[in-house]
Amino acid sequence: MTSTVYIDAKIIDPANKIDMLGSLITTDGKITAVGADITPPKGAEIVECDGRILCPGFIDMRAHDVDTEAALAGGITTLILQPDQTTTIDHDSAVERIISRAKAGKSLKVYPMGAATKGMQGAEIAEIGKMLTSGAVAVTDCRKSVANAQVMRRLMEYCRYFDCLIVQFAEEPALASNGVAHEGHIASGMGLNGIPAIAEAIQIERDALLSELTGAKLHIALVSSREGLKAIRAAKDRGVNITCSVAPHYLQLNHNAMDGFRTFAKVSPPLREEEDRLALIEALGDGTIDTLVSDHDPRSVDVKRLPFAQAATGVIGFETMLAASLSCVHSGQVRMTRLIASLTCNPAKILGLNLGTLTAGSAADITIFDPDMPWRIEAENLLGTSKNTAFDTLPCQGKVWRTITDGICVYKG
């Protein structure tokens, strides 16, 4: 029996409404006790946390690559892999392969989402039941919306039988066709095809109505605009089973970031206006946005250093997720417990995973971070396989100190 005691930590566990100075004990990969005044068992290893924040390990609901080292450095203990892999995850054997590979790694927990439609082509429903049985946690067409309303309706009806979450990428494809940037004065000046914010709102409105009709669980993968938020608020107000995510780059940057044809700021959905950025921070603060995801997508320089319209979309995000979102806490716009909930218990609840809490008896997946530590994000110092960060040279505050999976410390900052 090996025990570890983390003492003198500021313990935040939103699921159990804990926010206190105290200690936490893990034994054999499980959390055994949390409290302000607990006696460590004999022979236990003692870790002095110096008042750093100790919270459940982060659950990243949207990653396009298993970049283990980078994920652990970002405090992530569970990641949800998107189906847009070299072989599209649209059948049970692909799901099994991902899960067995992750188990062999013995640190990061990886659960895949399956494709909602075969080959993510939006035409035929994929083998959802078999994928769920093999361990998929939701279905999504990743960077494409299920555009055909009839297919979406059938998908929702079918998923209800399995109580399966549908993750929709909200972008009405006809309005967004050929678009590479937010439709606004920046894209107009640069001569780029725009994607209007309304393309997002229309898709959300339609799917909210279909969800009402069918009773399916709907999650909007990434919200980027005021219009999109308005649609989500309206749907939530009338009781639709809808949740949504945002990624840190939408909270930190607006469409000015692509000025000078910076393809490292090319993401999907596109970075929008300053008013949108502020509205997203507000929505994360008031709970309209449920979860924070990294949308980690390593891309090589070869596909990024191209003319803007041809360049690949996507940025890396594991290692910068915490720091880039903590700025909203430091500025007083989002409460710390809310931010941590959006990284831990909220995604666990939406996905139906028994994770994201510090409840005694649950797996000892823990992240300890220093919320105030100043550092500068520098692409070449990041651990990930690719360096396509949108935050190069950004000064920020807050860094992961320890990442613990199943009671074992797997990252030391």
Next chain:
Amino acid sequence: MSKKTQNHESYERAEITPPSGNYFPDKHLLGIKDLDPTAIKYLLDTAEIYAEQNRQSNKTTHKLRGLTLINLFFENSTRTLMSFEIAGKRLGMDTVSMATNNSSIKKGETLLDTALTLNAMHPDALVVRHGDSGAVKLLAEKMDCAVLNAGDGRHEHPTQALLDALTIRRRKGKLHGQIVAICGDVTHSRVARSNIYLLNAMGARVRIVAPPTLIPVGVERMGVEVFTDMKEGLKDCDVVMMLRLQQERMQGAFLPSLREYYKFWGLTYEKLAVAKDDVLVMHPGPMNRGVEIASDVADDINRSAIQEQVEMGVAVRMACLDILTRDRQEVLS
């Protein structure tokens, strides 16, 4: 002195006296957006000298003899390519032109590799046209020599804006205070964007007149007045700049038919009647007669400056090549 004239004073100064003489701050000419009025005026003044020289019987100088100019055109072009080639030759440069039909781009080479290859051949100036916005800037990052943007996607076409400005300045005497209406397919036009930046920098009043489907979102933030009706937009104009309807760039339903476009947005004498009497009619070419402009307006020798624009094109490009290769000329002499 009224407040209005005080506001215009800085523009007037920029037109009359260059504060810093022979001055061009940049290594490349990638766009108008980041140029200040002084640099623009310097380019125009230099072009003016070449415009006079081009009308003499001895048009050729040897100022840039021994320097190599590469024209790299990823998109079809007749007048811009010829114009640059003639400009280079009149300055005594060795010019090489390359069209992409037979280039390794078709074999899958990336733009950056093309840049590295060309750079290894040590040209002294590179003129590039490319179908993607921002492509010329990307290529310029890998080049040691001056890179001139001859049009990138829908982004910018700086030499076209400069030749338009030179034409207006020669006909009207000045740029500031002129009311210029840019009409037609603004969404797909790099010429429109460069002209908006340049004319605004020089203190002209710029209007956009276009069908609602061809007005870029947020264009008013670029400092223009937006009109959808030709007669409202052309009222009291000093200059009307027609744009070519770029059907090759249009994907999706922008217009019902060319016939209908001509009826509402084609430039005819009837619509032109509301403009000033001495209105100048311009077109960057190639023209679609009977689509965006009536033949009789295009051929009106009193108003149309379309041929003069082509003439000024050579002069402007000579000026740009001259100014951007100054460091290399010094080494030669």
